[in-house]
Amino acid sequence: MFKLLAIVTDGLIYASWLFIVAAGLTLVYGVMKILNLAHGSFYAVGAYAAASAAGVYFAAGYVPWGGYLVLLTAALVAGAAVSLLVERGVLRFMYGRDEVVMLLVTYALLLMLEDLIKLVWGVNPYMVYQPYSLLGRLQVGEVSFARYDLALIGAAVAIAGLLAWALKRTRPGRLLKAVICDREMAAALGIDVSRTFVITFVIGGVLAALAGALTAPLVSVVPGIGVEVIVIAFAVVVIGGLGSVAGAVVGALIVGLSRAVAVHFFPELELFVIYGVMSAVLALRPHGLFAGAAARKI
Known part of the structure; x- marks a missing residue:
């Protein structure tokens, strides 16, 4: 029973x-x-900005719980600034290309x-352990879970719910869906x-x-984390279907639970299972599980 609980919880956390x-x-x-393969670099920028800002905050001895706000704020500001610069500085000149x-x-x-990340933050690792340890651990029978890991599940549910609400219940979301259907x-x-593209990016x-x-x-947080994560993210969106938020949820769940089973029973297959699942799905559904029908223009 506790083994099953550990597998399901580990799978949900990773998903x-x-x-x-x-x-x-x-x-x-x-x-x-x-x-957008540069998505991996945005992830890395967020990790570096959060780790460096939160590290300075905790080293200064301020109220520990404020570190979460610093962690998130630094990443959001850095992610918005870099993505806006990339879209306005490069991508807007490339629209309409293959x-x-x-x-x-x-x-x-x-x-x-x-390379720019290495110039700004160097090549030494950044570590900010305080937000993880601050929440402590939760004991369930023989199994112990870090509360921070469980908080990731809540964060993912909140983001998925916010995206679903924004796309279906708000006017900007409906306009966005119109652009998706027929630009x-x-x-x-x-x-x-053009404005929709900027906001979305x-x-x-x-x-x-x-x-x-x-x-x-x-x-x-070390150089190269962005390159590593974009490969895994690509596998998830391909399984779910490119462009589908619901597909990303299902793809993440499939990969997360499959990896958890592999880690607990077949640890030597941990790296293989993600790509094995992707290959199996694509063999049956070449465009992913939730890929929409492609419009044919005449």
């Missing part, structure tokens, strides 16, 4: 982290049809941003598509930076 990482990636693709060209452009941005018709009806960058901030207390 929550995966969804937070992948949500911005799939949102940007759904609106802009750009597979999707492969956009993929190569964002890959080049990923490489440049990774040309939306522009003909008076929707400012910044939201995607902020979500990536937020994921980095939430991850910073769990790991050492």
